[in-house]
Amino acid sequence: MKDLIIMYHYVMEPEHWKGSVPISPGEFRRQVEWAKEHYEIIHPENLHKHTTKPKCVLSFDDATKDQYTNAFQILKELEVPGYFTVMSGPLIEKKVPxxxxxxxxxxxxxxxxxxxxxxxxxxxxxxxxxxxxxxxxxxxxxxxxxxxxxxxxxxxxxxxxxxxxxxxxxxxxxxxIDKFYLSEKEILEMDAGGMSIGVHCVNHLPYEGSAQDFYDIEIRPCKKYLEKILNKEMKLYTPSFGGGEQSIQMQIELLPILKEQGFLLGFTTEKGFTDLREGFWHKRIDCNQLTINEVV
Missing domain, CATH: 1.10.533 (Death Domain, Fas)
Structure with missing residues (x-):
């Protein structure tokens, strides 16, 4: 079996959030319990860790409040780590995508x-x-x-x-913004609580233009913001929209810049399994498209 990275966004009751397709906290718990049984759930930084089972990363995009109130609390109870990526624009610029x-x-x-x-x-x-x-x-x-x-x-x-x-x-x-996104205090608490924190973006823009300009606008400010509040280097990156329509071009053009800036791994929205020990970019499977019987 290959390694599995599960992609999450909203973790809340579907009837309370009809504008998208969230996963309910109950179903989220069931998926994590299943993943814990069949995989070794790791921090993505520990990609070279020796495990007897294939590795699994639980990844979260956008840093919305429900990820703290629901997902983080469940992960603590089940004693497994998650990987949460932050969008800094709403916190710094007070601008909502x-x-x-x-x-x-x-x-x-x-x-x-x-x-x-x-x-x-x-x-x-x-x-x-x-x-x-x-x-x-x-x-x-x-x-x-x-x-x-x-x-x-x-x-x-x-x-x-x-x-x-x-x-x-x-x-x-x-x-x-206060009610919808993670606060600095919550980001710090999640980091101290054993979660991995990564860079998502500033304003959730799809990749376009020159790689350096995109890095300077959408990645560098978020990286600096997180490094300032967490007092450690950010090494994980998940692009918004997986890069968008130019995702393949993004993977090629951004790669040397990301490596030069100390990034260790990048996560796409391409569906599939992966091998965390090989390459920089890794595929994920959306939590709402995860067919457990097919995976095991």
């Missing part, structure tokens, strides 16, 4: 309600046709709304509408 605003709005307002509010400002036929990229969404209004905010409108058009909706729930963006 569009996709998190979309998830939040769709978790608090109905798809039909949102579509009714915005449909008079768009080309309805174009959105209906092009929203087919979200064919996995059974609700057609959900398809329309996701395509509108993520592709049809620019960030400058989407942000004011989405922020106004979020503020109507959380009073202010600062309040939302």
């Amino acid at each position: 569009i996709f998190h605003l979309v998830h939040t709005v769709l978790s608090h307002f109905s798809d039909e309600e949102i579509w009714e509010e915005v449909s008079n400002r768009v080309d309805i036929d174009e959105i209906k046709n092009k929203s087919a990229i979200y064919s996995y969404e059974t609700n057609e209004y959900r398809r329309f709304v996701k395509y509108l905010f993520n592709f049809y409108w620019s960030e400058e058009q989407s942000r004011p509408y989405l922020e106004e909706k979020v503020i109507s729930i959380y009073t202010s963006l600062d309040m939302f």
Whole structure:
């Protein structure tokens, strides 16, 4: 058996978070217990550790609050480590990425309600046709709304509408950030509690342009921020969107820069098993696509 890296985002009850596809805390516990039985769950820094079973890394993207309140507490109880990557933009710049605003709005307002509010400002036929990229969404209004905010409108058009909706729930963006993302205190507690902390990004941008410019904008500031608060070198990196449409180009072009800056491992969104002892970039399997009977 090869090594397994499981990718997690939200760990919360699906009925409480309808804007995306979370894994419930109960199902998360079941997966971790299963992984603990069949694999050696390790810190990714310990990739060369000798184990009698194949290795497993439990990886978490985006550093949302539920990862502290739910995932971290379960990992402590089960006495296994997790690998959590931090997005520093919301904490430093107080700027929330569009996709998190979309998830939040769709978790608090109905798809039909949102579509009714915005449909008079768009080309309805174009959105209906092009929203087919979200064919996995059974609700057609959900398809329309996701395509509108993520592709049809620019960030400058989407942000004011989405922020106004979020503020109507959380009073202010600062309040939302406090409730939605890990705080410095929680990052420090998780680090002290035996979790691995890694670099995710600043503002969750997909890879584009020159590798050096991307590193300077999206990686270096996050690395410096974490090294300052944790007082140790950051050696783990997980790119936002797995790099996006240029993921393969990213893996090639960023690699020498990341190695020069002391990074040890990088984690993609490509699905599959891996060998942690070989190479820099490693595939992961999304927790909602993990078929246990197929793995064992």
